[in-house]
Amino acid sequence: MTVRVIDKQGVRRLVENLQQEAKVVAPHRREGENQWAFQEVTDPDQICLEYVTTCLPPKEFAFPTRETLVRYRLGDPFAAEAVIQAEPIVLFGVHPCDIYGLQCLDIAYCDEHCDPNWVARRAQMRIVGVDCIPDEWCFCAAMGTATVDSGFDLFLNALGDGAYLVEVGTEAGEKMLAGLELREATAAEIAAVKKRLTQRIKRERQIEEDTRNLPLRFTGKAQSPVWEKHAERCYSCGTCVLVCPTCICFDVVDEVSLDLQEGTRDRVWDGCMLEDFAVVASGENFREERFQRLRHRHFRKYAYLFTKYGRPYCCGCGRCVRQCLVHIDPVAILNDLIAESKGGATRGA
Amino acid sequence: MKPRVAVFSFTSCEGCSLAILECENELLDVINLVDFVRWREAMTETSDEIDIAFVDGSISTHEDVRKLQEIREMSKMLIALGACAHTTCITGLKNRFGMSQVKEIVYGPDGAQFDTIPARPLRAVVPVDFELPGCPIDRGEFLRCVRDLALGKKPKLPNYPVCVECKRKGNVCVFFKGMKCMGPVARAGCGALCPSFGDYCEACRGFVDNPNEESHKETLTEHGLTVQEVMNYFTLFNAYDESQI
Amino acid sequence: MNTGKIEVHEVTRVEGHGNIILNVKEGKIEELRLEITESPRFFEAMLIGRKWYEATHLTCRICGICSIGHSSASINALENGLGIVPSEQTMRLRRVIHAGETLQSHVLHVYFLAAPDLLGVPSVFPLVSTHGEVVKRALRLKRLANDMCCDIVGRHIHACSFRVKGFPKLPTKETLAALRDRLVAAIPDLQATVELIASLQLPHFERETEYLALYHPDEYAMYTGQVIRSTRGTETPLYDYKHKIQEYVVPHSHAKHAESEFGAYMVGALARFNNNHEQLRPEAQEAAETMGLQPICYNPFMNNVAQIVECVHCALVALDELNALLDMDLQEEDLTVPVKACRCVGASEVPRGTLYHEYNLDSEGFITSANLIIPTAQNLNNLEHDMHRLVPQILDQEPDDIRQTLEMLVRAYDPCISCATHLLEVKFV
Amino acid sequence: MALELCQCERESDLYVPRPTRVTRVKPQTTLETMITLQFLDGADLGHRPGQFVQVFIPAIGEAPISICSAPNPENTFDLCVRKLGDVTSAIHRLQGGEVIGIRGPFGNGFDMEALQGHDLLIVGGGIGLVPLRGVIQYVAQHREDYGEVTILYGFKTPAEQLFRDELDSWVTEGQMDLRLTVDRPHPDWSGHVGVITTLFPDLKLNPQRTKALVVGPPIMYQFVITECRLKGLADDNIILSLERRMRCGVGKCGHCQINNKYVCMDGPVFTFSEVKHMWEAI
Numbered sequence A: 001m002t003v004r005v006i007d008k009q010g011v012r013r014l015v016e017n018l019q020q021e022a023k024v025v026a027p028h029r030r031e032g033e034n035q036w037a038f039q040e041v042t043d044p045d046q047i048c049l050e051y052v053t054t055c056l057p058p059k060e061f062a063f064p065t066r067e068t069l070v071r072y073r074l075g076d077p078f079a080a081e082a083v084i085q086a087e088p089i090v091l092f093g094v095h096p097c098d099i100y101g102l103q104c105l106d107i108a109y110c111d112e113h114c115d116p117n118w119v120a121r122r123a124q125m126r127i128v129g130v131d132c133i134p135d136e137w138c139f140c141a142a143m144g145t146a147t148v149d150s151g152f153d154l155f156l157n158a159l160g161d162g163a164y165l166v167e168v169g170t171e172a173g174e175k176m177l178a179g180l181e182l183r184e185a186t187a188a189e190i191a192a193v194k195k196r197l198t199q200r201i202k203r204e205r206q207i208e209e210d211t212r213n214l215p216l217r218f219t220g221k222a223q224s225p226v227w228e229k230h231a232e233r234c235y236s237c238g239t240c241v242l243v244c245p246t247c248i249c250f251d252v253v254d255e256v257s258l259d260l261q262e263g264t265r266d267r268v269w270d271g272c273m274l275e276d277f278a279v280v281a282s283g284e285n286f287r288e289e290r291f292q293r294l295r296h297r298h299f300r301k302y303a304y305l306f307t308k309y310g311r312p313y314c315c316g317c318g319r320c321v322r323q324c325l326v327h328i329d330p331v332a333i334l335n336d337l338i339a340e341s342k343g344g345a346t347r348g349a
Numbered sequence B: 001m002k003p004r005v006a007v008f009s010f011t012s013c014e015g016c017s018l019a020i021l022e023c024e025n026e027l028l029d030v031i032n033l034v035d036f037v038r039w040r041e042a043m044t045e046t047s048d049e050i051d052i053a054f055v056d057g058s059i060s061t062h063e064d065v066r067k068l069q070e071i072r073e074m075s076k077m078l079i080a081l082g083a084c085a086h087t088t089c090i091t092g093l094k095n096r097f098g099m100s101q102v103k104e105i106v107y108g109p110d111g112a113q114f115d116t117i118p119a120r121p122l123r124a125v126v127p128v129d130f131e132l133p134g135c136p137i138d139r140g141e142f143l144r145c146v147r148d149l150a151l152g153k154k155p156k157l158p159n160y161p162v163c164v165e166c167k168r169k170g171n172v173c174v175f176f177k178g179m180k181c182m183g184p185v186a187r188a189g190c191g192a193l194c195p196s197f198g199d200y201c202e203a204c205r206g207f208v209d210n211p212n213e214e215s216h217k218e219t220l221t222e223h224g225l226t227v228q229e230v231m232n233y234f235t236l237f238n239a240y241d242e243s244q245i
Numbered sequence C: 001m002n003t004g005k006i007e008v009h010e011v012t013r014v015e016g017h018g019n020i021i022l023n024v025k026e027g028k029i030e031e032l033r034l035e036i037t038e039s040p041r042f043f044e045a046m047l048i049g050r051k052w053y054e055a056t057h058l059t060c061r062i063c064g065i066c067s068i069g070h071s072s073a074s075i076n077a078l079e080n081g082l083g084i085v086p087s088e089q090t091m092r093l094r095r096v097i098h099a100g101e102t103l104q105s106h107v108l109h110v111y112f113l114a115a116p117d118l119l120g121v122p123s124v125f126p127l128v129s130t131h132g133e134v135v136k137r138a139l140r141l142k143r144l145a146n147d148m149c150c151d152i153v154g155r156h157i158h159a160c161s162f163r164v165k166g167f168p169k170l171p172t173k174e175t176l177a178a179l180r181d182r183l184v185a186a187i188p189d190l191q192a193t194v195e196l197i198a199s200l201q202l203p204h205f206e207r208e209t210e211y212l213a214l215y216h217p218d219e220y221a222m223y224t225g226q227v228i229r230s231t232r233g234t235e236t237p238l239y240d241y242k243h244k245i246q247e248y249v250v251p252h253s254h255a256k257h258a259e260s261e262f263g264a265y266m267v268g269a270l271a272r273f274n275n276n277h278e279q280l281r282p283e284a285q286e287a288a289e290t291m292g293l294q295p296i297c298y299n300p301f302m303n304n305v306a307q308i309v310e311c312v313h314c315a316l317v318a319l320d321e322l323n324a325l326l327d328m329d330l331q332e333e334d335l336t337v338p339v340k341a342c343r344c345v346g347a348s349e350v351p352r353g354t355l356y357h358e359y360n361l362d363s364e365g366f367i368t369s370a371n372l373i374i375p376t377a378q379n380l381n382n383l384e385h386d387m388h389r390l391v392p393q394i395l396d397q398e399p400d401d402i403r404q405t406l407e408m409l410v411r412a413y414d415p416c417i418s419c420a421t422h423l424l425e426v427k428f429v
Numbered sequence D: 001m002a003l004e005l006c007q008c009e010r011e012s013d014l015y016v017p018r019p020t021r022v023t024r025v026k027p028q029t030t031l032e033t034m035i036t037l038q039f040l041d042g043a044d045l046g047h048r049p050g051q052f053v054q055v056f057i058p059a060i061g062e063a064p065i066s067i068c069s070a071p072n073p074e075n076t077f078d079l080c081v082r083k084l085g086d087v088t089s090a091i092h093r094l095q096g097g098e099v100i101g102i103r104g105p106f107g108n109g110f111d112m113e114a115l116q117g118h119d120l121l122i123v124g125g126g127i128g129l130v131p132l133r134g135v136i137q138y139v140a141q142h143r144e145d146y147g148e149v150t151i152l153y154g155f156k157t158p159a160e161q162l163f164r165d166e167l168d169s170w171v172t173e174g175q176m177d178l179r180l181t182v183d184r185p186h187p188d189w190s191g192h193v194g195v196i197t198t199l200f201p202d203l204k205l206n207p208q209r210t211k212a213l214v215v216g217p218p219i220m221y222q223f224v225i226t227e228c229r230l231k232g233l234a235d236d237n238i239i240l241s242l243e244r245r246m247r248c249g250v251g252k253c254g255h256c257q258i259n260n261k262y263v264c265m266d267g268p269v270f271t272f273s274e275v276k277h278m279w280e281a282i
């Protein structure tokens, strides 16, 4: 297949074409310094494809912050039905790390039981990826997610001046290009993008270990001083897990109308960093201390689920540390663990 | 039988009682769930047989203490309505001064005749069954509380900070806009109202069970507040300190 | 009743705690006063040592009904002191929320607190079954008025993002358009309100007194004005308010009383109407006529009517402002404020009358002293004078009727007692 | 695209409770009550002892509750519930005849086949006896498949004793050795006094043939496990059931995770050798 180039006008037309058939969601600038968010496109000119990272990951479009799972009418007997709302949607301008994150949730949500709401939404979701701009916090290169070779229908690699090299991932992606007259890329353009992507693999924030070995570095680390050291300033505010593209946990709450005629069971985002996450009805808290929660979060991402599903449940997007007010940093934690297991003491401890 | 509900006010702006009247869309449903039997602001009748008493205001005179004890006697359940009743809200700021000093400052030499004691939350005077925080209360939370009581459920408050709701709303954290926020230690339940409107959280709902206060004081200082300003942030709605009365 | 004592312990359907004491011996008033028993909160003391930016959110907590009004006076004072001129966009948004609060407070007062008197029931709740449509209309209007605040500054009681210089987050055009559409749709409800009030009989009673209100050359002064105007023909610059108004302590009241050089005076909807009626929207002037209100009206019971006139006026002002905002390109504004040592004086016309805020700031922006003059406190003196005039006229009635009429008079003033208890001046050395 | 990964069928009713009739209510103590349930369509729940269901009380909420009976021909099943919060209190308000919701059965349950041919030591502390009742009933139904059965059941005071009217039949018809104990001396109690571990010294069991099934409050596990090990039981032969906060019951919500295990999917039944390296387990 020839490699094609889409220019600024082409991108605009592509978005307009997609809008004919689906809701299109893309990064937009938000108030504040260097802030972006995925938002429904109303004016294609407002899309901002050159962005660092969004506040929330795109998982919210398949796993909304709050969604109704079951609706019921009270009465004898009560009548309950599943609520599964899905619509055609295109996520336009998704970074490789976030594509990786969506894939992580695909695996977890379809493991053994298949979450009907996630699956229905994902089935109608199309992805147009775009390559990213690194910031001081992300570490996708270390996690091996700086590039992805699946999980998108189209992928755009910047050439400058609003033009992109188009990579087609699926048949649906090819169809998206129908009617757009795209020129063929020159060899120089292809080479330039290749070169950039190769460099991308080496970035500053590195984990001092082959990521494939990470689960090993967690063995025997339950009692490591690393956890208490890093948890000292933690608020248990949950920001890190709520903004994480690979976090999946939720709470379920019941809402009943004030006339007591009907109700819903809704799920809302939850997170294991929150104090009451593991409290049982008798009042016992199985992860009472901050460090225990921090430890669980990291074990889960880099050891438990890694071992279970064969990939780290961290895409290196850096949202957690960027938005954590005290910048508790998985890279620093991992490197401390690695240093410790390589025989050194915890750095700075 | 519908629960008999009363609303009482102590030292406050009465905004929390008024917030009940601001449930305009739901008020008729509420009246179907409960019977209002006593509410000075809204009605003339009174009654002494009360299932649920909603009480707003902090307790700041000897007379307040006596009346609150009376209300406790006649009510099966007593619910603190809003920040004044829960944390003393801003009424606790006068506690920074000695009471005779306050009276002297305000009324001059005649001050001694006035009855004022350091402001305290309801629970410092009588047992309280539930506290609805916020300045003013969150209407949704109030309605859920009434509904839960009607259903025989125990009303619950979230024990996570405002940041959680702020994230669920997809807000840009106001720290990225140069403001300083109390969200990381403040108890959620308001839907991160203030940050959602571009403002910062002032912790009007009090703190979570185990706030990391030390960490947050450091954070605020790192973001440029002076020690006095940090104190102000922590005390605007939460000046009440048990050990001071 | 020729001899005896009437005590109304805790006047109901007003905001805050107050008692009426009337003691009559052989047809003569021995004792007549309105006791204010609300616990004082020492607001001016609370403000000492707080940062300038805390003043707005602190003082709005004086009152749950006119919280936006306190914020307005506070912002106005700080902007006057710090030399900040808000943008047109900011002023338009402020006028919308200020109108929202006025509308909400007046609707609450007339429908929920005063109307039960006129319809002979003890509260609004029985009206749900007897006058269902009226109650629903009141709820609709009140909800809309609330949303005029909630949609722009987060909530009506203790607004979140109502701040000096501007709004940290601007409402979307969709939000503004939705409000505009709802306001347009609410016009029939307002008309119905005017008709309802026109059909009700208010007590006849008159006592000549002075009426004070802010005056603004360009508009019916609400959010703020430039001078204090009197029906006695004087005008006083805002920053000179202390020359017009003297406050003093009375033993039976936790709220200070106030007087001007002419003695007791009244503030509020009727005072504004009496001073500035020619600046009202024509539709509001018409409504006044329909309900039989003419300047200068000396019947305090007509304050209820003046409030409905203002409801019409405020709805139309808000409509115009919303339309203007929808035609503008809303811009994020820089909200940084340079601080300096200064005296900050500001005022706002809030539902119950003119509200004055004054703070003194040191060079770092800490508040060193404060003075707040609250409308209800200004009215208490006038209200007591009215009671003294009214009682002899009704002394031949049954005690219950006397009690009822006195309560109605108190309610006509729409007093906000919890507000009034905080005008205690603090002199700090 | 995403669904290339998805090997499973769609389960659109994964979170929808099935209407279930409360056919009987049988209060046990002031804190515990037992209800019997049957699906409106009469279908079989199809569970094994030790599994649990998510019980939904309309307008109140959902809670995980162990099934406390063995499968039976009437297709009914029992739940025994301690009143602790919203859902459990609402269950206590049931009078019989109501329709509530059930999802499940969930979890692994006890592998009754694997237990065949073994002696069983069943240890229940307080409400921990509840899931074990299903095992006991199952064993009684298939008595010849199992060896000697000893049941140790401890509770705080005599008033807290569950399944009072059934205990005799476990001994007589079930031919099991039942030993009871209360924590502290009590005027209404003439039997053994002391925490449950005080029943161990008198026990005679064959560690090669015996499998221990232990359910109780978290604090009980370490002591009982120590006793079992002292009796020579291998860690593989000590079987526990654990409880955690749980929202979905199907391995999604994350609440019930203990280290790398999900209580709802990998448990609630674990062998001690599975959990002994899990620092969050007991």
Ligand SMILES: Cc1cc2nc3c(=O)[nH]c(=O)nc-3n(C[C@H](O)[C@H](O)[C@H](O)COP(=O)(O)OP(=O)(O)OC[C@H]3O[C@@H](n4cnc5c(N)ncnc54)[C@H](O)[C@@H]3O)c2cc1C
Binding pocket: A276, A279, A280, A281, A282, B156, B159, D052, D061, D062, D063, D064, D065, D066, D067, D080, D081, D082, D083, D084, D085, D086, D087, D088, D089, D127, D130, D131, D242, D243, D244, D245, D246, D268
């Ligand atoms: C596998 C399994 C089997 C079980 N089997 C049984 C059984 O057979 N019998 C039995 O009686 N019990 C059993 N339980 C325990 C039972 O699930 C709980 O007692 C029940 O969930 C309590 O629900 P509730 O609505 O009554 O409690 P509530 O206290 O109303 O709580 C509901 C949920 O909210 C949480 N919660 C409570 N308080 C707070 C708070 N302040 N803040 C935040 N969250 C809070 C609780 O952890 C609980 O998950 C079992 C539990 C599990 C996991």
Ligand code: SF4
Binding pocket: A233, A234, A235, A236, A237, A238, A239, A240, A241, A273, A320, A323, A324, A325, A326, A327, A328
């Ligand atoms: S690590 Fe940071 S973001 Fe996460 S809970 Fe702790 S303080 Fe909050």
Ligand code: SF4
Binding pocket: B162, B163, B164, B166, B167, B171, B172, B173, B174, B175, B181, B182, B183, B184, B192, B195, B201
């Ligand atoms: S704005 Fe405040 S509440 Fe929201 S995330 Fe930031 S610190 Fe937390």
Ligand code: SF4
Binding pocket: B134, B135, B162, B186, B187, B190, B191, B192, B193, B194, B195, B200, B201, B202, B203, B204, B205, B206, C160
């Ligand atoms: S954000 Fe903070 S200050 Fe605002 S309502 Fe919520 S708790 Fe109160």
